[in-house]
Amino acid sequence: MTETPPYQDAPGSPRYLPIAEHGLIGDLRTVALVGSNGTIDWYCCPSFDSPSVFASILDAERGGCFELAATVPARTKQFYFPDTNVLITRFFVEDGVGEVQDFMPVTEQCAEADRHRLIRRVLCVRGTVPFRVRVAPRFDYGAAPHTLSMLGDTAIFASPELALSLTSTVALESDGLDARADFKLSEGEAAVFALDRVGDAVAPRGCARTEAESEFEATVCYWRRWLHQSRYRGRWREMVHRSALTLKLLTYAPTGAIVAAPTTSLPEQLGGERNWDYRYVWMRDAAFCVYALLRLGFSGEAKAFMNFLTTHISPGDGSASGPLQIMYGIDGRTDLPERELGHLEGHQGSAPVRVGNAAADQLQLDIYGALIDSIYLYDKWAEPISSDQWDDVCQLVEWVCDHWDQPDEGVWETRGGRKNFLYSRLMCWVAIERAIRLANRRGLPADHRRWRTSRDAIYRRIMDRGWSPVRHAFVQHEDGEVLDASVLMMPLAKFIAPTDPKWLSTLDALTDDLVSDSLVYRYDPQASPDGLRGDEGTFSICSFWYVETLARAGRLDEARLAFEKMLTYANHLGLFAEEIGRTGEQQGNFPQAFTHLSLISAAFNLDRALG
Known part of the structure; x- marks a missing residue:
């Protein structure tokens, strides 16, 4: 089959390659997307979040490209x-x-x-x-x-x-x-x-x-020498190592930051408005990054990312809504103003094209649990944190104790108003619980009585108001009936036993409502309006969470089949975008770090469970 680049107008030729028809190269400061037709149609210089030089993936006529065929x-x-x-x-x-x-x-x-x-x-x-x-x-x-x-x-x-x-x-x-x-x-x-x-x-x-x-x-030689550090010898070595190599490509070497994805505005639905700029560092990626990197043996990268978190991000740098922002620039900057580029038509006509991200100003309480969990894991598996870092942790935990009981925009960054999201409560519990563990193991000073009181209050609140007797499941937000895949993190975060009857009932409910051929939807936007038009595909990170929860529940045959199915949705190079469309196409920014992090975690834990 002949591939015709976007700048050609041959009859019947596609103006855009599908998102999945790309590979990624980079120098640990920026990347380029290379289409399967030989055209580079995304490249920002000199860094991930710089303005583009080639962007024909977002506008075939005005974006620019490097064609070689x-x-x-x-x-x-x-x-x-x-x-x-x-x-x-x-x-x-x-x-x-x-x-x-x-x-x-x-x-x-x-x-x-x-x-x-x-x-x-x-x-x-x-x-x-x-x-x-x-x-x-x-x-x-x-x-x-x-x-x-x-x-x-x-x-x-x-x-x-x-x-x-x-x-x-x-x-x-x-x-x-x-x-x-x-x-x-x-x-x-x-x-x-x-x-x-x-x-x-x-x-x-x-x-x-x-x-x-x-x-x-x-x-x-550089890439092979780097990959040689990996300790993973499990069943899915090729896919895990490709995920690790991809995560390394998404690392900004000068600071150790890892971007969520190297692209902006690749649509979650063709023709829809769910188009966002992911070329920044999300706090919630922190724990997943440290966990995956340390599990594979990449302690240098985990240390560099931890240095980014503790050097470039101070508890005093946040907005009026809290001491931390949900995301930062790759250099630690806090100002990420969002604007639309009206002169670009968007991928396959999917406007708007956005740069910057207004979600940086949202209140998302889960980020405190993600950050403190990453610090806890790093202290446990890599090296002890410093006294200054512990002081920062205490400051954050004190803030969480004071503010966990309020509505926020939630993990999915919805633009439909604040709610009392279960996931936000869960990760506030994680923030305090991990800090208590760390203090106990290291003998560090802490207000143990206050922290335990707040931790236990959050636990009771989730069990009392996050559980729906009607759905026989934990639900998206307090006193509601809507299911949400984010609750898959409950056993993964060790909030509830993976074989607890309430959790197994929740897992069955999620399977019935949100799972399609191993693919998991985040939630039903019709049942829970999120302030945006259109639908979206299944969320790949949720699909890998689902695999891991099945494995931890002892349902190993189901977990292995779901995992193997998920691997068939990767592109020809083993890369994943954020979402999978109805007919198996990749949707959203590409490739997405969060997805590859969850793939590594699922592979590691499933392989260990299978023995």
Whole structure:
């Protein structure tokens, strides 16, 4: 099947690749999405949350792209070079086979790190293959003008805020504001394209074939050396390791932050308005990040993320609603104003396109439990926290004791008004309970009487008002009847025994109402209006929570089947977006850290339960 890039208008050709038809490369500061047709259609420079350079995934005409493909009808296949984040896209044509090796070298040298070099190495491995390349940047989400200067074998794209250089081993020519080339390779021949950020102390520099080969080998060695730290030897090693490699790609090395996803505004429903910017750090990811990284043996990454939490985030940095925000910038900044980019049509016409995230100002009480649980886990499995960190924990616990009994926007960041969500109560309980455990184990000073009183009050409140005698289940919010998949965290957080009769009844109710072929919906937006139009797909993190709760309940055959089914919904590279649509398509921002974190947790615990 021939893939036609978005900039072509051939009759019947798709203007957009599906979300799942992409792979991810990166340099631990930013990433690029590479389509299965060879087109880079998402790239922000110099960091995850910078304005885009290529964004044709959000607007096929105005977004910009880096197209590299065979010029004749071709079938394509895409895979990762084993145990790495080096992406290979292969083109099978009538007269031969060619491939594009896409990668971004990872380096700690400041000048080279600031270059953010993106290398596209093209090889002909059989016969002959004709290729074309078209580099069409559109700076600042397609809103900023730029100029193109051709200097020998180098093209310089310059906008008011950013300049990029494109060097090539084949002759480039200008095409308006874009650069392009047509070339043919025979078996054993190669061509190299390198896109660099230039300016200040970073000057344009070519990338010869020998240098590209050396960088390829160095990048492969880096990723394999990193992955070698993994202690996981379970049944689903390939999927777990791909999830780990993906999480590493979503790490911002200068601070240790891990973004929720590297994209913005990929729709949860085509044509819907549930389009959000996920290029930030969510507090609720904290415990899951530390848990998954430490379980696999990546203590360095867990330490870096913990340093981000304790160095860049202070209990005094929050908004008027509390000492913490629910999310932060990758540099720890608190100001994340949300705006809509009306000039972009959105993925497959799914407007609006948003940058920034207004949910940063919401009250979500669950984040305190997530953060303190991560600190507890790190202290238990990695290294003892400092006295200053304990002082911060005490400050947060005191705040939770004073404020747990109030409505909030909840874990799903609904925009339909505050409610007394069970999950928020649950995680407030976690915040206090983990702090008590930590104080007891380390002999740290704490107001034990007050903390125990608040912890027990939350427990009684959940059991009394979070349980529905009508549904025979724990429900979304107090005194309601709506089911919500977030309650799957109750046994995972050790609030209730996984075999408690009330929990098993809840699990059966969730299975009947929210589960479809192992896939789990968060809740029914018709029964519980969330202030937004349209429907959504099943939530992949909930599906992996479901697997883990089944395993902990001893229903191992069901858990294993549900897990194996979930793996079939991954894309061709083992990557997951936030949601799965009705016919199995990936929806929402891609790939999502939370989903891959929950995959690791489910795989680890299910494998252990199976023995």
